[in-house]
Amino acid sequence: MTPQAIDVVYFRFENDFVDSLRCIPMVVRYKLDTCGIKLKLPEWVKLSVTEKKELAVHPCFTADEREHYRYFLQNMVLKRCFHEASTLPPVDAAWEALNEVPAEVQQKAAEWNCASLTLVQWIRLDVLQRFALVKLSRSGHEGRNFPRALQEFGIA
Structure with a gap:
């Protein structure tokens, strides 16, 4: 199907x-x-x-x-x-957490000299947007898309 x-x-x-x-x-x-x-x-x-x-x-x-x-x-x-x-082994689904902005996302924002995300901003993102920020924060992903994503999501 x-x-x-x-x-x-x-x-x-x-x-x-x-x-x-x-x-x-x-x-x-x-x-x-x-x-x-x-x-x-x-x-x-x-x-x-x-x-x-x-x-x-x-x-x-x-x-x-x-x-x-x-x-x-x-x-x-x-x-x-x-x-x-x-x-895959069970993944750390940090994008599902709505009680805090994941540290890895905040760290990546700091690396790119972007403002820290507030919890309100984080909660307002949809799950796929939060997923994208978490994935783009992790090693092995092309970093140049992180600030682009923040801008696209209305954060930067």
Whole structure:
């Protein structure tokens, strides 16, 4: 079963690659983390543009949707890459916390000479925006998109 055709809103800071989907967009990264699958870039590039778009629109919010997404994705990777996708250990879902702004986000803001985020600003962000800031704060992610994201989200 494939998801209904709906528009996916990608972040503007992803404009460098979102037209071609050569990199995994945040909306898909969020779904990967929530369903416990690690999709490697070599696996991602073997998927068709249509399959990548399906992964972006496929629902992955409830427990049933996460299980279906995991099954859907595993079958897709098996079909294209001839092996199962790796699973992730439980992730620290700091983006779900609404009682404080994660320290890693505040630290990254300081590194970029951006103002610290207030708790009110953090709470006003939607879950995908909070996820993006947490991911962009962690090592291994291109740092130049962090201030772009803050600006896009109306914080900087």
